[in-house]
Amino acid sequence: MKLLIFDLDGVIYAGDEVKPFAADTIKTLRNRGFSISFLTNNSTRSRKYYSEKLTSMGIPATPDDVMSSAVAACCRLEEKSPGGARVFIVGEEGLREELAQFTIVDAEDRETADYVVVGYDREFTYRKMADAFDALQAGAELIATNKDATFPVEGGRLLPGGGTIVAALEAAWGRKSFVCGKPNAFGIHRLMEHANATADETMLIGDRAETDILAGRNAGVTTCLVLTGITKFEELDSLPDNCRPHYVIENLGALPPLLDTPA
Ligand SMILES: [Mg+2]
Known part of the structure; x- marks a missing residue:
């Protein structure tokens, strides 16, 4: 893996509360050389807002690290017009x-x-x-x-x-x-281009099977569901095939060891 794309709400934070292990995990993974990006379907705020929010939570980020569905819409219009x-x-x-x-x-x-x-x-x-x-x-x-x-x-x-x-x-x-947003793979493809990463080198980490995991599947990347948000453990068995994650972790603390394990 080279590029790790994290959903925000339910994965990194819930409202104004940072999720357990989120800051330490991002720091550890950056130190290990992974490119880290954030991908949210929320269109109400700007990239600058999200990067400042993340930074205030102990996860230093720049606007370029963040892709929102509003940015994806902008990319779409740039392509078409x-x-x-x-x-x-x-x-x-x-x-x-x-x-x-x-x-x-x-x-x-x-x-x-x-x-x-x-x-x-x-x-x-x-x-x-x-x-x-x-x-x-x-x-x-x-x-x-x-x-x-x-x-x-x-x-x-x-x-x-x-x-x-x-x-x-x-x-x-x-x-x-x-x-433009998830489950469309559009935003993931843009982040992969930006990080110069292939689908084989990219993992999407999200909490909502029918948007995050489906988007990852649509993009052909590896997917990891974290159980700190919307989709619950009990629902895993009844998910349609294209919403099934490759990996399931209880919280972000389990991600660095997972990435140590050969596939
Ligand atoms: Mg989410």
Whole structure:
């Protein structure tokens, strides 16, 4: 292994709480020469925010170490429209920041948009949905940062995720979006290119089988499920084949010894 890609929530931290062994494990693995990257489906914050959060938790990181679904959306637009594009955004500040290189159109000019990019948006309204739908009917393409249906918050409560907003627009439009975040392998491929690593040299470590592990499987990399987040030990037997991890560990403290063991 050369490149290790870590999901954030449920793996490195839960909200503002760093997970046991996370900081020591990352330090140990860096000292052993592994490239470390972080890949999150959350589109509400910028890379700068995540790198500062990680650093404050004792895991020094730069914005370049982090790939979010908002960054993946930016990469997708760069690939498809290298000359620039007009974008109507349904999402929060992090998404706006990462897409700042494009022309962001407001509701008034929605029908001139080339793309509607959708992320989690706590101020989503029927009005916004109707505006985005106008843009789609006028020929814009629908790009989803992720299709996560739910996400957990403190106290074990589940909230509707960005995927619910994407689903509303897909229902109106009658077509499917392009999904940039996990389980699409898109973000993993970009990180592999950046680290000059092949699929054989890359491991994805995540806590959610149907996004993290499926993304890793889609990318053809080795996958490791850590049981400190969403997917529970009891669920392992009932997972579909493409969501089955190669390895399962109880917490990140078990990762350095696992990487010592020949496959
Ligand atoms: Mg997670």
